[in-house]
Structures are given as C-alpha cells and as structure tokens.
Amino acid sequence: xxxxxxxxxxxxxxxxxxxxxxxxxxxxxxxxxxxxxxxxxxxxxxxxxxxxxxxxxxxxxxxxxxxxxxxxxxxxxxxxxxxxxxxxxxxxxxxxxxxxxxxxxxxxxxxxxxxxxxxxxxxxxxxxxx
Numbered sequence: 001x002x003x004x005x006x007x008x009x010x011x012x013x014x015x016x017x018x019x020x021x022x023x024x025x026x027x028x029x030x031x032x033x034x035x036x037x038x039x040x041x042x043x044x045x046x047x048x049x050x051x052x053x054x055x056x057x058x059x060x061x062x063x064x065x066x067x068x069x070x071x072x073x074x075x076x077x078x079x080x081x082x083x084x085x086x087x088x089x090x091x092x093x094x095x096x097x098x099x100x101x102x103x104x105x106x107x108x109x110x111x112x113x114x115x116x117x118x119x120x121x122x123x124x125x126x127x128x129x130x
Contacts, residue, residue, distance in 0.1 A: 012069055016042075025069050027129070032071050036082065036124040037061045038117060051088040051120045055095040058123050063099070071127040076105045078126040085120065086111040092121055 010027040013020075026033045039047050039054030040061070047057045063073050083092065089109075097104075105125070115122050 014068075016044075025065060027069065030129045032066065032069055032127045032129060034062060034065055034125050034127070036080075036122040037065070038115070038119045038122050040117065040119075046117050046119055051083075051085075051091050052095050054120045055092045055123075058121055059096065059099045062123060062125060066125075066127055070129045072130065073099055074102050075130060076100070076125050076127045079105045079107045080124045081107065081109040082112050082115060082122045083109065083120065084112060084115050088120060 008029055011023040012025045012027060013023050022035050024035055037058045038061075039057035041047055041057065047053050059073075062076075066072050066076070081092070081096070083089065
C-alpha cells in the first residue's frame with residue numbers, strides 16, 4: 001500500500017492498483033474520499049450477472065476499501081452513483097439499500113453514455129473515519 005502525504009492530505013493506493021492513474025482513496029482530516037469503484041474482482045475483471053451482481057461487487061469493493069483505510073459503510077456520508085442505463089435503477093437500488101442498514105447517506109445519481117470496462121455501474125463515496 002503506497003501512501004503519499006502533503007500537509008493534512010494523504011493519497012492512498014494499494015500495491016495492486018498503483019499502476020492506475022488515480023489514488024484509491026484520499027484522506028483529508030477525518031474524511032476519506034474514495035475513487036469510483038467498479039464491479040471488478042481481484043483479477044480486475046468485470047463480474048458477470050448484470051446490474052445486480054455488478055452493484056453487489058461494487059459495494060463489496062467499497063466496503064473493503066473503507067475498512068482498509070479506517071472507515072466503514074456505517075460512516076459513509078455521501079455517495080455518487082453513475083449508471084450506464086438508468087432503466088436498471090430499480091434493480092441497482094434493491095442491492096444498494098441492503099448495504100446501508102443503519103443510515104442512508106446523501107446520494108446523487110446520473111446516467112452516462114458509458115463507463116470504464118463496459119461496466120453498468122460505478123459508485124464513489126465519502127466517509128468519516130471511525
């Protein structure tokens with residue numbers, strides 16, 4: 001895990017993602033900003049099964065990243081959801097609400113003309129540290 005620090009800002013990246021042109025997360029004060037997460041597995045391959053499986057994988061990736069850097073899903077305060085097809089909204093939302101059982105974070109969502117790797121959904125978030 002690579003960490004680069006400037007004043008009160010810390011740029012965090014796992015070894016397996018260090019070749020990508022962004023930080024996995026950035027910590028500023030007690031807030032953790034996660035880069036958008038895709039529905040990819042450890043081999044950086046998009047999971048099969050459609051929007052529900054991709055959403056589940058995205059949220060598992062977010063959960064793992066938050067916990068690695070000192071936060072959790074319970075501490076998420078803001079989420080942005082990007083979808084390749086807004087007609088899949090209801091199916092994505094069914095999976096999404098299962099991950100936020102205590103408090104629902106503020107959320108923005110929008111449709112796009114396409115996502116990296118041909119994905120159906122990408123989610124980014126902000127969370128406070130534990």
